[in-house]
Amino acid sequence: MIYLASQSPRRRQLLEQIGVQYELLLPGAEEDAEALEVVIEGESPDAYCVRVTEAKLDAALKRLAARGLPEAPVLCSDTTVALGMQILGKPTDAADALRMLEQLAGRRHRVLTAVAVGRGARRAAALNVSEVEFADVDSERLRRYVDSGEPFGKAGAYAIQSQAATWIRSISGSYSGIMGLPLFETAQLLKQFGVPI
Secondary structure (H helix, E strand, C coil): CCCCCCCCCHHHHHHCCCCCEECCCCCCCHHHHHHHHHHCCCCCHHHHHHHHHHHHHHHHHHHHHHHHCCCCCCCEEEEEECCCCCECCCCCHHHHHHHHHHHHCCCCEEEEEEEEEEEEEEEEEEEEEEEEECCCCCCHHHHHHHHHHCCCCHHHHCCCHHHHHEEEEECCCCCHHHCCCCCCHHHHHHHCCCCCC
């Protein structure tokens, strides 16, 4: 059994897909989880994604100790969409989601997903980098997608497993990484902590 310190239903689904038993270890009301995701000026998307994941792991390990829960590996992850050096995080509102999607339409971008596992003082981490190419998408289709509510809570304002999949001309890398948890890297990390896969 591991602890999953993520609110993402996609990460839960992916762990279930590979048969990993987990319990959620979510932030309490006293924690400002969103503050961990603030971008530092001049930070590269790769460095940002790794730093945020490590900060999430630090917070989750403290949470585990504070709650007096039995020790077990803790898994954290963060996904970032990068257009060049620009970080496209979770949209703040509909206008922000539409702006991001308009930027991505007809272009290639990177999806970075960092994974970190920790238990006590021991840690291990990995970064998966995938590329996604969007076809040209007209403004009306983008607006309908934003109106569906799907972009909210998702880096880059889209989910590959949603209707946005019809715009994806090609991907290079890890489909599960683009979803939010690269299963190859995750399995390798969990094996280091004795979790059977």
